[in-house]
Amino acid sequence: MIKLIIFDFDGTLVDSREVSIMIYNQVAQKYNLRKIENIETLLNLSLLERFKTxxxxxxxxxxxxxxxxxxxxxxxxxxxxxxxxxxLLIELKRRGYQLAIISSNSESNIREYFHQNQLDIFGTIMNSTNIMGKEKAIKKLLTSHKLNPHEVIYVGDEIRDIKACQKIGIKIICVDWGYDSIEMLKMNHPDYSVSSVNEILSILPENI
Incomplete structure (x- = not known):
């Protein structure tokens, strides 16, 4: 039985694409790096391929x-x-699930965002310091909650989310509204791929 749902933040819960591109381009200018001019050209590339491009x-x-x-x-x-x-988050909480976030973004940014939006609903918010993968952060979260992989499911939008979950043995729901294209996600064989919030609810029944 699933007890804990782990969410990614950017691209899964919040639409931060335009803000992220704006900030990246500011930083790119500072360090003389190539700016993002057309995000669509990056959606079908892996993270390493994006760095190279x-x-x-x-x-x-x-x-x-x-x-x-x-x-x-x-x-x-x-x-x-x-x-x-x-x-979705309010309903999942009502259904009895514990909710957590693992993100490359900072815990303070995420908590402040949900505080501003009056939705303090997450018990644990963790920053994954490894930009290439989240498996260490996921393992740490499972250990702290004393949960086995089959008691956890992850909701994310990137290939690196899929690979981390596959290494640990937890199921993953991939959303098609995030940073990686749904075609790229499906090529990496997530357990579920969804195009609406209602599909997530159909995968996660009452847990009370």
């Missing part, structure tokens, strides 16, 4: 992530939840 040295990635995260805080009011997400 944008000519981002891997050694600079932690610095860029840190600076982008700091600037993100000033743009929280420009970010909106995807349609139906607020209602």
């Amino acid at each position: 944008l000519k981002i040295p891997l050694l600079k990635v932690p610095l860029l992530v840190s600076e982008i995260t700091k600037r993100y805080k000033d743009s929280l009011t420009k970010i909106t939840m995807f349609t139906g997400i607020r209602e």
Whole structure:
């Protein structure tokens, strides 16, 4: 029985694409990197392929992530939840699930966002320090909650989410409204792929 649902934040719960591109381009200009001009050209690329296309040295990635995260805080009011997400989270909580977030974004940014939107509904919010994968963060969360992989499900929008879940043995629901194209996601064999909030609810029944 599923007890805990782990969500990604950007691209899964909130539509932060335009803000993220704006902030990235500001940082790219500062460090003389290639700016994002057409996001559609990146959607079918892996994370490493995106770094290569944008000519981002891997050694600079932690610095860029840190600076982008700091600037993100000033743009929280420009970010909106995807349609139906607020209602989804409230309903899942009512159904008896524990809710958590693992994100490359900072815990403080995410908590402040939900505080501003009067939706303090997540018990645990964790930052994944490894931009390439979240398996360590997921394992840490399972250990702290004393849960087995079959008691957890993940909801995300990126290939790296799928790979992390497959390594650990937890099921994943991939949404088609996020950062990676649904075609790329399906090629990596998620347990479920959905195009609406209602489909998530149909996968997760009453748990009370």
